[in-house]
Amino acid sequence: MAAAASSSDWPGRYHHIDQILDKPGPRTDPGFLAGDGVKDFLRGQAKILVIGAGGLGCEILANLALTGFKDIHVIDMDTIDISNLNRQFLFRQKDVGKPKATVAAEFIMKRVPGVTVTPYFGKIQDKDEEYYMQFNLVICGLDSVEARRWINATLVNMVDPEVPESLKPLIDGGTEGFKGQARVILPGITSCYECSLDMLNKQTQFPICTIANTPRLPEHCIEWASVLEWPRVFADKKLDNDDPDDIDWLYKTALNRAREFKIEGVTWSLTQGVVKNIIPAIASTNAIIAAACCNEAFKIATSSAAFLNNYFMLIGTDGVYSYTFEHEKRQECPVCGGEALDLAISPELTLEQLIETLTERQDIQIKKPSLSTPTKQLYLQAPPQLEQATRPNLEKKVSELVPPSGEVTVTASTLPFSLSLRIAYTS
Amino acid sequence: MSAGTESQSLESATTSIESQPDQKTRRYDRQLRLWAKSGQAALESAHLLVLSSSSTSTSILKNLVLPGVGQFTLLDRTITSPSDAGNNFFLEGLDSVGKPRAEEAVRLLLELNDGVKGHSIVEKDIQQVLSSEGESGVEWVKGFSLIIAHNLEKNALDQLSDLLWADFKSPPLVIIRSAGFLAEVFIQFHEHAIIDSHIDSTPSLRIDKPFPALLERSLAIDFENLDVTDHGHVPYVFILVRVLEEWKKSHDGNPPSTAAEKKEFKSLILNMRKKSDEENFEEAESQAYKCWTSTVVPSDIKSLFASSASSSNTPPHTKPFHILVKALEVYTSTVPPNTLPLSSTLPDMKASTKEYVEIQRLYKDRSVEEKNTFKGILANVIKEQGEDPNLIDDETIDSFVKNSHVLRLLSGKKWGWVDEDKAALTERAQTSSKQLGIHLALSALSSLHAKHAQAQATKQSQEGQNADFTPSLEELTAEAKAILPDGVELPEEDFDNAIGEAARSPTADLPNTAALLGGVVAQEVIKMITKQYVPIDGYCTIDLVETWTGVL
Ligand SMILES: [Zn+2]
Numbered sequence: 001m002a003a004a005a006s007s008s009d010w011p012g013r014y015h016h017i018d019q020i021l022d023k024p025g026p027r028t029d030p031g032f033l034a035g036d037g038v039k040d041f042l043r044g045q046a047k048i049l050v051i052g053a054g055g056l057g058c059e060i061l062a063n064l065a066l067t068g069f070k071d072i073h074v075i076d077m078d079t080i081d082i083s084n085l086n087r088q089f090l091f092r093q094k095d096v097g098k099p100k101a102t103v104a105a106e107f108i109m110k111r112v113p114g115v116t117v118t119p120y121f122g123k124i125q126d127k128d129e130e131y132y133m134q135f136n137l138v139i140c141g142l143d144s145v146e147a148r149r150w151i152n153a154t155l156v157n158m159v160d161p162e163v164p165e166s167l168k169p170l171i172d173g174g175t176e177g178f179k180g181q182a183r184v185i186l187p188g189i190t191s192c193y194e195c196s197l198d199m200l201n202k203q204t205q206f207p208i209c210t211i212a213n214t215p216r217l218p219e220h221c222i223e224w225a226s227v228l229e230w231p232r233v234f235a236d237k238k239l240d241n242d243d244p245d246d247i248d249w250l251y252k253t254a255l256n257r258a259r260e261f262k263i264e265g266v267t268w269s270l271t272q273g274v275v276k277n278i279i280p281a282i283a284s285t286n287a288i289i290a291a292a293c294c295n296e297a298f299k300i301a302t303s304s305a306a307f308l309n310n311y312f313m314l315i316g317t318d319g320v321y322s323y324t325f326e327h328e329k330r331q332e333c334p335v336c337g338g339e340a341l342d343l344a345i346s347p348e349l350t351l352e353q354l355i356e357t358l359t360e361r362q363d364i365q366i367k368k369p370s371l372s373t374p375t376k377q378l379y380l381q382a383p384p385q386l387e388q389a390t391r392p393n394l395e396k397k398v399s400e401l402v403p404p405s406g407e408v409t410v411t412a413s414t415l416p417f418s419l420s421l422r423i424a425y426t427s
Numbered sequence: 428m429s430a431g432t433e434s435q436s437l438e439s440a441t442t443s444i445e446s447q448p449d450q451k452t453r454r455y456d457r458q459l460r461l462w463a464k465s466g467q468a469a470l471e472s473a474h475l476l477v478l479s480s481s482s483t484s485t486s487i488l489k490n491l492v493l494p495g496v497g498q499f500t501l502l503d504r505t506i507t508s509p510s511d512a513g514n515n516f517f518l519e520g521l522d523s524v525g526k527p528r529a530e531e532a533v534r535l536l537l538e539l540n541d542g543v544k545g546h547s548i549v550e551k552d553i554q555q556v557l558s559s560e561g562e563s564g565v566e567w568v569k570g571f572s573l574i575i576a577h578n579l580e581k582n583a584l585d586q587l588s589d590l591l592w593a594d595f596k597s598p599p600l601v602i603i604r605s606a607g608f609l610a611e612v613f614i615q616f617h618e619h620a621i622i623d624s625h626i627d628s629t630p631s632l633r634i635d636k637p638f639p640a641l642l643e644r645s646l647a648i649d650f651e652n653l654d655v656t657d658h659g660h661v662p663y664v665f666i667l668v669r670v671l672e673e674w675k676k677s678h679d680g681n682p683p684s685t686a687a688e689k690k691e692f693k694s695l696i697l698n699m700r701k702k703s704d705e706e707n708f709e710e711a712e713s714q715a716y717k718c719w720t721s722t723v724v725p726s727d728i729k730s731l732f733a734s735s736a737s738s739s740n741t742p743p744h745t746k747p748f749h750i751l752v753k754a755l756e757v758y759t760s761t762v763p764p765n766t767l768p769l770s771s772t773l774p775d776m777k778a779s780t781k782e783y784v785e786i787q788r789l790y791k792d793r794s795v796e797e798k799n800t801f802k803g804i805l806a807n808v809i810k811e812q813g814e815d816p817n818l819i820d821d822e823t824i825d826s827f828v829k830n831s832h833v834l835r836l837l838s839g840k841k842w843g844w845v846d847e848d849k850a851a852l853t854e855r856a857q858t859s860s861k862q863l864g865i866h867l868a869l870s871a872l873s874s875l876h877a878k879h880a881q882a883q884a885t886k887q888s889q890e891g892q893n894a895d896f897t898p899s900l901e902e903l904t905a906e907a908k909a910i911l912p913d914g915v916e917l918p919e920e921d922f923d924n925a926i927g928e929a930a931r932s933p934t935a936d937l938p939n940t941a942a943l944l945g946g947v948v949a950q951e952v953i954k955m956i957t958k959q960y961v962p963i964d965g966y967c968t969i970d971l972v973e974t975w976t977g978v979l
Binding site: 010011012013014015016017019020023024025026027059062063066067082083085086087089092093111112113177178182214215216217244247248251252255261262263267268269272273278279280281282283284285286287288289290291292294295296298299305306307308312314316317318319320322324 | 448495508509540541608775931939964971973974
């Protein structure tokens with residue numbers, strides 16, 4: 001690998017980066033191995049994983065390749081859509097429909113000689129710990145909260161205090177319109193993704209009764225069309241958000257309802273935005289956040305300068321406003337904290353209501369949870385026999401099932417960790 | 428406009444069924460949700476001049492070509508060197524070495540978007556354009572929508588910024604300087620007016636100063652005899668107007684002011700409930716502060732009246748804005764209740780469809796009335812100033828009225844102003860020492876580089892001039908300290924950190940720094956061109972060791 005990499009390195013290729021790698025700066029750690037040592041590691045040994053080959057991923061891959069990382073892997077489960085082309089600059093019109101990971105990897109290898117990018121077109125959940133163990137660093141450019149929680153928990157679980165290499169720094173980026181954030185997570189040491197779950201914007205959810213009975217906004221009419229009308233009219237056809245004909249049907253159905261109620265503002269674009277939960281995205285913001293992520297990866301891999309501790313957010317709507325701070329670890333974080341979460345509930349609360357609370361609480365957000373105590377199963381989502389057997393508990397009061405200060409373990413099939421609750425009853 | 432014609436427009440708005448979006452709309456969907464068709468049209472009619480094809484410059488251009496800027500011209504004589512081929516994504520490795528860098532970059536950038544035109548000029552540089560071509564060269568430069576200069580040689584940059592500053596009609600000049608982990612961005616412009624600022628601020632519903640139809644409607648509600656369903660669907664705005672009106676009767680016409688009164692007021696609202704779970708009353712309680720938050724002209728808008736009035740040398744593109752602001756000032760000082768025109772957009776609230784549509788209509792009709800009053804005043808102002816009656820189109824007036832609570836006017840400054848202003852330097856040395864440290868370090872690099880280049884004038888390529896530019900820590904320190912007024916010093920650590928990084932990597936255009944600048948600058952260019960969102964006002968300094976940005 002090292003030999004192959006160096007043969008493509010023409011004299012002067014790294015003139016710019018070598019100014020950083022040949023000598024320390026005022027804020028460089030004394031352990032920095034200026035010169036050939038650090039260059040050999042970066043260009044010959046470092047192996048880095050990029051999760052996501054979309055808006056951030058394309059930028060991340062290009063930056064890493066130019067910076068001198070030679071062995072890059074990329075995972076993405078999506079294919080290219082025309083609406084990606086305003087920012088995902090490794091893709092062209094002719095690539096629409098092809099896997100993002102594959103096209104991005106080929107483009108980088110063609111443009112930046114001597115770099116190997118290994119694509120995987122699929123889900124991060126397909127891979128096991130052994131796979132993740134091979135990398136020095138992981139950079140995430142994802143738009144899915146679920147996937148981030150999964151990779152975060154997986155990397156935290158992998159840490160073995162006896163084996164220093166088992167700690168894989170995770171660098172995570174995200175954008176929305178002119179805003180974005182980049183952060184460095186040292187699994188088990190710094191605050192993790194799960195620790196900051198309550199910082200996410202809460203998604204607007206319209207109550208079903210508003211949608212069904214008292215629509216006021218164009219969004220209410222669109223939700224009515226997608227949530228209530230579609231399943232009624234097409235009982236056995238699943239709505240395909242990516243099919244323009246399906247969106248067209250929703251748009252016309254929502255428009256008719258809006259007319260009936262004299263509500264203005266249902267448009268094609270709004271319909272698509274509501275149904276797909278579209279987040280505005282532009283090349284420039286992705287460039288800022290991806291660059292911040294890759295710069296941290298470079299500093300961590302080379303020790304050439306101090307790295308971010310640990311959170312950087314930027315808002316470009318009113319000037320350039322940014323805030324760099326240390327996000328604190330949460331002691332009761334179900335992934336890295338170890339302490340049970342104290343939950344005070346009314347003795348009248350039913351198990352079903354408790355489950356609803358767990359789904360809705362901003363710092364928990366566990367969809368379809370299964371609950372058990374050290375001695376019994378309270379409610380299990382699967383398999384069907386156990387679901388059926390535990391279903392009668394849903395109507396019971398939690399106080400009948402769990403003693404005061406009793407522990408409840410919450411799990412969900414989509415999350416590779418469990419949450420411990422310590423239940424107290426309010427009088 | 429009467430309610431009748433308004434409902435006609437509702438009719439026509441909802442009967443025209445849109446067909447599926449075309450290719451272009453689909454491609455730009457994610458950005459049209461930010462700056463809409465108007466912003467896109469502005470972007471597509473822009474022509475940018477970019478004075479280098481460095482890694483930073485091509486990163487900036489990438490983020491402008493992708494969203495569909497109209498045209499760009501790269502002016503750069505540089506021949507691609509092996510180090511260029513190593514750090515610039517818009518060159519093809521060794522294949523590009525020896526070829527004109529701007530030509531290679533334009534070719535590869537244009538692959539990103541068929542809708543964009545790109546040109547390269549490789550036989551001259553900006554100094555030749557400005558010096559040898561005289562007036563025609565200067566006019567050519569001024570003909571662009573915006574000019575971008577990354578690490579432009581100091582003498583050329585000073586000459587360019589002087590020439591542009593001398594004419595208040597000149598396009599904005601975006602200046603970027605970077606070395607290693609440090610960078611700064613500055614935009615030189617005379618005046619920048621923003622109607623659609625997208626500033627997050629909700630306009631007043633004027634609950635404390637209800638217009639006649641709103642007051643009348645609120646007072647007419649017979650809460651006692653409403654059936655339970657209707658009672659739970661009265662919009663909170665009606666509830667608040669009603670309770671406030673009754674409160675004022677028994678309190679000398681004053682709204683609640685003490686904490687005790689506010690508490691009492693809230694309990695009056697909650698006591699009106701027929702059932703404990705009426706969400707509209709809970710909403711009214713949570714919004715009760717609107718009753719004692721007096722609707723006045725926001726202070727930002729008041730100071731805008733003053734700054735607009737004192738602005739001299741108004742460039743043609745901000746002229747309509749000043750006239751609109753003048754009309755708004757007249758409106759707020761002469762039309763009761765001396766507030767901004769009413770906004771027609773209403774937030775969602777607990778209500779039945781019928782009630783919500785009705786209250787929406789009340790607000791809409793009133794806002795149309797007030798807008799018409801505003802238009803009358805505007806016509807007078809235009810006449811008084813002897814301007815063309817058609818100077819401002821209806822669409823602009825609509826947008827202006829709608830955004831009248833978030834308007835912004837920036838008066839720019841000349842590049843280098845801070846270095847000339849001793850008071851500002853003294854103050855910044857205390858309040859923004861880290862940011863100033865970066866500015867001084869980059870300034871020292873650029874003046875030392877200019878001296879170095881002069882000494883090496885015989886060498887043709889920029890590469891040759893760059894390769895052996897290795898200023899010592901002492902030279903940089905002396906050069907940077909010379910900018911500061913006598914007796915003014917930065918905290919030692921902030922100064923040393925910046926100077927130390929500059930000495931470490933005096934000519935490094937790092938891929939990550941270039942990419943980050945590419946994003947920051949493209950955002951600013953989009954804001955300047957679309958006249959939406961608010962651009963930076965000052966020097967934006969960037970430190971990628973500690974990962975922060977800060978305005979100097
Ligand atoms: Zn955690």
